[in-house]
Amino acid sequence: MTSDISKILFTADQIQAKVKELAEQIERDYRDKKPVLVGVLNGAFVFLADLMRHLDLDCAVDFVSWSSYGKDTSSSGVFRIMKDLETNVESKHVLIVEDIIDTGLTLHYLLDTIRARKPASVKVVALLDKPSRRRIEAKADYLGFQIPDAFVVGYGLDFAQRYRNLSCIGILKPEIYAGRGTPPDEIE
Numbered sequence: 001m002t003s004d005i006s007k008i009l010f011t012a013d014q015i016q017a018k019v020k021e022l023a024e025q026i027e028r029d030y031r032d033k034k035p036v037l038v039g040v041l042n043g044a045f046v047f048l049a050d051l052m053r054h055l056d057l058d059c060a061v062d063f064v065s066w067s068s069y070g071k072d073t074s075s076s077g078v079f080r081i082m083k084d085l086e087t088n089v090e091s092k093h094v095l096i097v098e099d100i101i102d103t104g105l106t107l108h109y110l111l112d113t114i115r116a117r118k119p120a121s122v123k124v125v126a127l128l129d130k131p132s133r134r135r136i137e138a139k140a141d142y143l144g145f146q147i148p149d150a151f152v153v154g155y156g157l158d159f160a161q162r163y164r165n166l167s168c169i170g171i172l173k174p175e176i177y178a179g180r181g182t183p184p185d186e187i188e
């Protein structure tokens with residue numbers, strides 16, 4: 001599978017060191033709180049699983065899954081909840097766990113949805129950020145790495161459901177998605 005990668009951006013060791021560093025920051029800030037970690041499926045499940053094992057905190061975990069309507073959704077920003085939270089987050093401290101912030105649309109609308117449920121607080125931890133692709137304001141309170149505008153896979157991130165199991169993160173060779181006629185950022 002790594003032969004489909006043109007450049008490794010972060011090795012498994014670099015990712016693990018960063019996840020530990022993020023967990024230490026979060027642990028300091030949430031010491032006397034009981035946060036609910038909200039993972040955004042599917043991409044964030046690997047990051048969330050590693051992150052929570054570094055957290056010496058009394059925390060709960062829940063997941064949401066979003067889908068966009070039709071082909072134009074990234075511009076219209078219309079999202080549909082495929083899997084909602086099972087936790088009532090009213091008066092709770094919510095920490096959204098995202099794999100990557102790209103256009104920012106997913107995070108923006110997820111934040112709106114969660115804030116409407118009146119949590120005590122809501123913050124975001126994201127492993128990766130592609131700020132040059134932003135279409136709407138969206139910011140992580142805790143960020144792993146900023147990356148250039150490239151399609152990356154590994155450590156939970158996929159292309160057409162593949163490569164999530166790679167322990168590193170790398171740029172996918174363009175020829176892998178070239179024949180499909182659709183750039184990967186338009187594929188669910």
Ligand code: IMP
Nearest residue numbers: 043101102103104105106151152157158
């Ligand atoms: P946004 O709504 O454009 O910020 O997109 C966020 C979602 O798009 C992420 O949670 C990923 O699932 C997906 N995504 C964006 N960029 C990449 C990438 O480079 N590789 C894999 N998935 C990506």
